[in-house]
Amino acid sequence: MRTLWRKLGRELWMRKGSLLALVAIAAVGEGCLTGLACTYLDMDLARERFYRECRLAHFNLEFKRAPLGFLEELRRIPNVAQLEPRISLPLRVEFKGDLLSGTVHSLPADHQPLNDALSLTRGSWFSGGPGQTIINEAFGRANDLNPGSRLAVLLQGQERKLTVVGRARSPEYVYVISPGSGVVPDPGRTPVLYMPFPELQELGDLEGACNQVLGTVADRSQLHNTLRLLQERLQPYGVLQATVDSEEASVQVLAGELQGLKISSTVLPGICLAVAALVLNVVMGRMVAQQRVVIGTLRALGYSAWQVARHYLSIGLCIGSAGALAGLMLGIWLQRTMVALYAQFYELPSIRAGSYPQVLAGGVLVCLFFACLGSWGGVRSALRLEPAESMRPAPPELGGAIWLEGWGWLWSRMSFATKMVLRSLMRNPFRCLVTAFGSAMATALMVEAFCLGDSIKFLNDYEFRRTSHQDLTILLREPRDWASLGELRGLAGVEVVEGQLNVPCDLSFGPRTRRVSLTGLVPDARLYLPLDQRGYPVRPQAQGLVLSARAASVLQARVGDLVRVKPLVGERRENDCLVTQIVDTYLGMGAYCDLAYLSRLIGEDRSASSVLLRSSAQHLGVQMVPRPWVLGLNWRLTSYAKMRATLDQSLGTSLGILSTFAALLSFGSVLNLALVSLSERSREVGTFRVLGLNPEEVAGIFVMESYLLNGLGIVAGLPLGAVLVKSITASYDTDFFRFPTLVPFHRILLSVGLMLFFISLAQLVVLRMVGRLNWLDALKVRE
């Protein structure tokens, strides 16, 4: 069979251009499959390893203050496996003239904690001296803070100078969403510090006590019940928050990302490999039809049907193997690129591109399977061809009138070329479907590539530009009487001052309870207002709640329902509040109400936990330094510019990859199918040339057919793209943000324009082929 292999090699080489395009589609499919699957494994293994080695706490309970001795009683609660006290306090870091709000957590002075242990990247554990701190790796890296660096902090209203002794990662902060940074982490402005437990006890005025416990349970299935028992016991100590690990922001975002990755690693390769298989099916079918006599000759010479079939299957397998090989390399590159991209956003210590032979082997097998599937139609035709039958020319194609011909007035007005195109389309429904399917999928990918980026950018714009209009947000260490903030109005250049009150509350409706952040807004708020889905600002009424759609859906509450609100600060009195409106916001699972109303709910006068300023004043930050009640500052436009730069860079990479894949998909499928059509009708081309048509006029017929079919594909691909965007954005949904499904008109235009460009590029090749076709030979050729 060596000779047949030589035949195969030469035939592949003769069709190298179009087959290369087909190989490219298969390679993209295989590359996406292995690349994304390996990236998923890298991320998943790194996550699993980090959580396991650093013992991510199963639960986390925050309260005002509880004596350490009481913990023994908590440990006796059934199913509690480990329980450890912690102190967590808000702190302000003064760094390069900026005031950053952050958190400081306690750690055992001389050993790792039982849960949420740190993975030290630089430096060492505390050595016993005062004022030592370990900082989170991302913050240290972004600000070039190393062991030995000094940090000025404001803790419990007192200024301190801390010495950095180490940098570390924590399973609690793999992905850090800080207030004011949108959905993209801004590690340089998000300090998380760790200090020895005894020192923080003293600084926090918590001698003999703690304000947080972390722990694990023996039986995870009973985690929520155990947490409820713990909350009940801790009730006298003012429980503020009880969180299970899966509800942690970082855990949720990472899980959402992995879920999205999983979907992408199925959808993208599925599309590409399906298109490759369908196009291969058409190409192989044509090849077998063209080689009908060769097949007959081989059978006459004594080759069995299976030997011949195997030969044609080998052609498909060669294309599949080339695709698999190129796909492996593409996959490895894609994995490295993606992992590097993820490493920018996720603080996982062992995140690196690993090698997974089983995934690569699986990818190759899947690619070969699709190649076999695509070749099967052609192979089956070769198998079915009887030797005597194959020695005779193929019977002429069945041709009858198509239904359009029944519309005489329309049909008679069409040019002969249009009639030919329409007849050809209706007599080759499978090929037409494949052509349209290829274009539809490529368009869908193109739409997805552009619109996913838009969704992410929209979400950032939504937070930074549409809901927020302040120049500066001042975060307060603790809620303050609104009247005492009047001094800010007197500062030079300050134009508008608005207070905001954020209170964690338990909202209950029926048997359902959910902890949400309830935001109180001033009645004449201008600097921050939530928007409904149509983009209109929503102003809470003097009484009652505005629920986010997500919170309303979790509680199954509707407008007009009375929801029980239990604030977790202040008097903690339960109140029944009327739901006045539901807004479909994109950020958080929050609720809004009037600031004075919320203040009354917590039993205080009008108070605020943050202040929004519109100001033209310079050096406003410096003026805030002497005010110890200021926890941190967020400069909206600076943060926004930083986020845009980060997004442009990371989205540029992924958008470039996706749109290149879509381009390959469209170009490859259009080219192959157009060439099959040309080869089937080379005799017609010859006839037209004899009749005096020039190559452009002849190619025009094929071009018309191609644009018609691919145009239909593009039209079908647009809604498919929207579905794809919706399914992928839905997979990233968390309690903290929800990506909108956006398919803006200019993106549709761009996608259609690009698709037409790639289709036209393929048509140029067809035009060249028509020009180069030896039409006299084509007329003589005996099919």
Place this chain on the structure above:
Amino acid sequence: MKPLLRLLGASKSYRMGEIEVPALRQASLDVLEGEFLVILGQSGSGKSTLLNLLGGMDRPTAGQVLFGEQDLARASDRALTLYRRHQIGFVFQFFNLVPTLTARENVEVVVEIARQPMKASEALALVGLEQRGHHFPSQLSGGQQQRVAIARALAGNPSLLLCDEPTGNLDSETSRQILSLLQDVNQRLGKTVVMITHSLESARIGHRVAELRDGSITALRTQQPVSAEELNL
């Protein structure tokens, strides 16, 4: 001479939609070992159908095709494949060379699967093309292509050479050369040759001529073969 292949009352019909079209009716014919048998008939007379039955490319609708004890009419696909592989050498009107293989490689297609093949170079030498083994079909003249096809047919050392209008696509001088080559194969190598033709003149080179008309063998005559060189084509 004893019969190598026997056709006993073989009929073949094809179904075209509702209609049954007979291509061969009750044909009986012995192909004798070592002879040069010519099947003569006009287009549509059933020559190719007869050749397909003799070559194990097709099965008769009725009747028998006996190769020794083996009835090809009832043989399995596998048995027919082996029959074609080891017993038959085909020569076609349109040469049927694989365009992407060189002359030598076209011959090797058979060499690789035959039981006792010749060397490809040896087969090409027999037809006088040993120097052109590396040429592709498109680089050879029609006559040279047909010589390659004959070399390919001979390479497997078959018992029987079946030639379907081997000169139907060639000019008269080349036709004479090809017929001479076939005659040489029959006389010098002792191969049994069955040749289909519509040309009365070409039919003169055979030992026997079977005439076919409308699917029936209407005459079978023995003649003194003339040399291909003497034919007035």
